Amino acid sequence: MYALxxxxxxxxxxxxxxxxxxTVRQTQxxxxxxxxxxxxxxxxWSFYTGADPTNGNVNYLSMSDAQSQGLAYVNSGDNTLxxxxxxxxxxxxxxxRNSVRITSNNxxxxxxxxxxxxxxxxxxxxxxxFWTCGPNWPLAGEIDIVEGINNQKHNQMTLHSGTSNPCxxxxxxxxxxxxxxxxxxxxxNQTADAGCSILxxxxxxxxxGFNEAQGGVFAFLWDxxxxxxxxxxxxxxIPADITNQSPTPANWGPPAGFWSSATCDIADNFYQxxxxxxxxxxxxxxxGAYSKSGCPxxxxxxxxxxxxxxxAQWVINYVAVYQ
Ligand SMILES: *[C@@H]1O[C@H](CO)[C@@H](O)[C@H](O)[C@H]1NC(C)=O
Ligand SMILES: *[C@@H]1O[C@H](CO)[C@@H](O)[C@H](O)[C@H]1NC(C)=O
Ligand SMILES: *[C@@H]1O[C@H](CO)[C@@H](O)[C@H](O)[C@H]1NC(C)=O
Numbered sequence: 001m002y003a004l005x006x007x008x009x010x011x012x013x014x015x016x017x018x019x020x021x022x023t024v025r026q027t028q029x030x031x032x033x034x035x036x037x038x039x040x041x042x043x044x045w046s047f048y049t050g051a052d053p054t055n056g057n058v059n060y061l062s063m064s065d066a067q068s069q070g071l072a073y074v075n076s077g078d079n080t081l082x083x084x085x086x087x088x089x090x091x092x093x094x095x096x097r098n099s100v101r102i103t104s105n106n107x108x109x110x111x112x113x114x115x116x117x118x119x120x121x122x123x124x125x126x127x128x129x130f131w132t133c134g135p136n137w138p139l140a141g142e143i144d145i146v147e148g149i150n151n152q153k154h155n156q157m158t159l160h161s162g163t164s165n166p167c168x169x170x171x172x173x174x175x176x177x178x179x180x181x182x183x184x185x186x187x188x189n190q191t192a193d194a195g196c197s198i199l200x201x202x203x204x205x206x207x208x209g210f211n212e213a214q215g216g217v218f219a220f221l222w223d224x225x226x227x228x229x230x231x232x233x234x235x236x237x238i239p240a241d242i243t244n245q246s247p248t249p250a251n252w253g254p255p256a257g258f259w260s261s262a263t264c265d266i267a268d269n270f271y272q273x274x275x276x277x278x279x280x281x282x283x284x285x286x287x288g289a290y291s292k293s294g295c296p297x298x299x300x301x302x303x304x305x306x307x308x309x310x311x312a313q314w315v316i317n318y319v320a321v322y323q
Contacts, residue, residue, distance in 0.1 A: 138162025
């Protein structure tokens with residue numbers, strides 16, 4: 001979420017579909033630790049109300065304000081959780097739109113994290129993310145599982161590490177994942193915070209493409225011995241073992257992104273993470289890259305365009321954590 005401008009022009013396509021043997025433990029099975037859906041998001045997650053650390057044009061609302069303004073609610077029909085940017089109020093150019101950012105009360109130092117979402121926020125100037133973060137940023141690390149800006153078509157997955165024992169994306173892991181490496185160095189601080197990113201090759205992994213596919217699943221495996229792996233499945237391709245709550249990563253084929261423990265002491269760099277959903281507007285990345293996004297006008301002007309934010313919404317079926 002701290003990621004700034006990372007030029008997509010530097011993308012280095014790595015090989016595809018080679019051996020995935022080293023990325024997951026073949027025999028590992030997983031059991032549910034925590035399950036979050038419309039019945040417990042409001043009791044198990046907290047609403048962050050501080051200033052946006054990425055300098056976005058948003059006011060993050062408390063739970064009661066977000067609920068009374070219709071920016072956080074559960075659909076009674078299908079029990080999905082909706083988190084939204086205000087798309088009705090008049091806000092001046094360069095002003096601040098009401099939005100939400102929620103954080104899990106539980107913290108995790110590993111596991112298999114599954115997000116099933118029906119839709120993610122879209123629209124010029126929006127910058128949604130589903131991410132995890134530890135204490136004392138960047139010391140306990142940050143993992144951006146789903147992130148992108150403006151009209152971006154592909155999910156950008158990023159690790160940020162902060163110890164003196166820095167992580168990189170393992171180039172010999174070439175071929176063990178299907179995405180493209182944007183930046184190899186994970187070390188981040190307040191002034192250099194790009195992190196190590198991999199761009200998903202599938203255009204249903206982000207934005208309008210994700211929503212047109214009726215959403216889907218992101219499955220993030222944080223394995224302190226093997227490394228970090230992220231898969232994305234469009235709705236039509238979700239493995240049955242995920243749907244029937246017996247996820248088996250060894251059956252899923254190569255992940256979209258893989259950060260090997262061969263070039264990262266995972267447990268030293270990533271621990272005690274909360275999960276976070278947010279939607280910011282403009283700010284360091286969506287605002288900084290706006291002029292080359294293909295969106296009209298400036299990001300500050302777009303803040304004033306209420307209808308632009310009509311679909312700036314997360315619609316979430318569930319988040320599950322397995323161990
Ligand atoms: C990645 O794999 C391709 C295909 O096997 C190979 O040509 C290339 O040299 C590899 N790159 C690196 C950096 O290992
Ligand atoms: C942040 O990291 C960059 C790149 O490694 C380094 O050049 C810079 O000195 C660091 N800044 C601080 C404040 O540590
Ligand atoms: C306002 O937003 C809508 C939806 O994104 C867009 O079609 C329209 O061009 C925008 N208007 C201006 C003046 O940018």
